Amino acid sequence: MDVLVTGGSGFIGKRVVAKLLERGTVTTHDNGPADIDTLIVVDVAPPADAFAGDPRVRCVQADFALPDTFAPLMTPKVGVVFHLGAAVSGECEQDFDLGLQVNLMGTLRLLEACRHGADQPRLVFASSVAAYGGELPDVISDDTPLTPQTSYGTQKCIGELLTKDYSRKGFLDGRCVRLPTVIVRPGRPNQAASSFASAVIREPLQGEQYTCPVPPDTAMYVLSPRRAVEALVHAAELPAAAWGTNRSVCLPGITVTVRELVDALRNVAGDAIADRIRFQPDRFIEQIVHGWPARFAPKRGLSMGFQADDSIREIIQAFIEDESQESSNGAQRI
Numbered sequence: 001m002d003v004l005v006t007g008g009s010g011f012i013g014k015r016v017v018a019k020l021l022e023r024g025t026v027t028t029h030d031n032g033p034a035d036i037d038t039l040i041v042v043d044v045a046p047p048a049d050a051f052a053g054d055p056r057v058r059c060v061q062a063d064f065a066l067p068d069t070f071a072p073l074m075t076p077k078v079g080v081v082f083h084l085g086a087a088v089s090g091e092c093e094q095d096f097d098l099g100l101q102v103n104l105m106g107t108l109r110l111l112e113a114c115r116h117g118a119d120q121p122r123l124v125f126a127s128s129v130a131a132y133g134g135e136l137p138d139v140i141s142d143d144t145p146l147t148p149q150t151s152y153g154t155q156k157c158i159g160e161l162l163t164k165d166y167s168r169k170g171f172l173d174g175r176c177v178r179l180p181t182v183i184v185r186p187g188r189p190n191q192a193a194s195s196f197a198s199a200v201i202r203e204p205l206q207g208e209q210y211t212c213p214v215p216p217d218t219a220m221y222v223l224s225p226r227r228a229v230e231a232l233v234h235a236a237e238l239p240a241a242a243w244g245t246n247r248s249v250c251l252p253g254i255t256v257t258v259r260e261l262v263d264a265l266r267n268v269a270g271d272a273i274a275d276r277i278r279f280q281p282d283r284f285i286e287q288i289v290h291g292w293p294a295r296f297a298p299k300r301g302l303s304m305g306f307q308a309d310d311s312i313r314e315i316i317q318a319f320i321e322d323e324s325q326e327s328s329n330g331a332q333r334i
């Protein structure tokens with residue numbers, strides 16, 4: 001069986017590719033584990049060195065805003081697709097056409113390529129809690145309607161609806177996973193409006209001062225990269241019956257304020273590091289983040305076996321461990 005990962009050079013995509021290579025199999029079609037023969041990684045960015053030399057990996061550097069990117073890659077051998085590539089929230093707010101072309105048309109083209117070229121593959125679509133917004137209850141439940149207040153969130157909702165309809169028609173077996181904000185992201189801040197949630201931990205740990213663009217009482221719903229990868233693979237492996245006609249799930253995460261993040265950082269890494277953080281609100285970021293819900297009761301996700309992290313402290317410690325392991329290996333950061 002072949003597996004196709006879009007956005008495989010990105011933060012989560014690289015980790016999903018690494019996890020799939022480590023496992024070597026994915027369980028599909030309720031027949032038990034199937035060996036991964038070829039892992040097709042599609043991204044406009046260059047592939048990560050960490051897996052580019054693996055003979056099972058075929059890297060395709062291509063822009064999926066273009067009409068012909070996916071069709072030539074899709075064959076009946078492709079049994080699982082992870083659709084993780086996307087333009088991020090801040091980019092989509094600033095460039096409406098980019099979001100339309102990459103997130104909306106790119107997703108539609110991928111679904112069409114699955115429909116015409118593959119044989120009912122399982123498709124995991126990385127959606128987001130940015131699908132919720134506006135006037136929301138204090139706690140988001142599985143029944144809360146999707147009322148996104150950003151172009152990015154709207155594109156995620158449309159992607160979910162399309163995935164459901166393609167599943168209903170039997171063109172594929174889709175699974176939509178609404179991810180919380182995934183922290184701690186290594187590297188430099190990106191244009192995701194949620195970038196501060198990682199930067200507030202990462203930058204002080206790397207010896208830098210950090211000016212946080214949202215106030216300390218800003219609450220967020222978060223998940224670690226380790227749990228996000230586990231969830232995406234679990235979503236692919238659950239039998240179709242576990243999804244029913246509702247092909248979406250909101251993942252369990254933990255709710256944390258920026259103040260609690262800073263306190264946990266202080267606790268794990270000490271005062272000198274936590275004192276590198278200052279607050280200076282940025283209206284553009286505040287407006288986007290303000291509409292995002294932070295408290296959830298993800299009963300469906302829990303009942304389907306998805307898991308949150310135990311604590312924010314654990315997430316910070318995992319980041320420190322991963323970073324020090326990678327710098328001691330001299331390996332490229334994934």
Ligand SMILES: NC(=O)c1ccc[n+]([C@@H]2O[C@H](COP(=O)([O-])OP(=O)(O)OC[C@H]3O[C@@H](n4cnc5c(N)ncnc54)[C@H](O)[C@@H]3O)[C@@H](O)[C@H]2O)c1
Nearest residue numbers: 007009010011012044063064084085086126128179181182
């Ligand atoms: N990281 C989070 O906190 C978070 C939260 C909710 C949902 N998500 C979703 O999860 C998925 C993965 O997120 P991530 O944090 O790894 O994002 P990322 O930005 O690190 O990775 C996305 C990848 O998509 C690629 N890409 C973007 N435009 C492309 C194009 N036109 N053609 C081909 N490739 C293109 C990028 O090069 C990048 O490698 C995304 O769909 C994102 O919307 C992420």
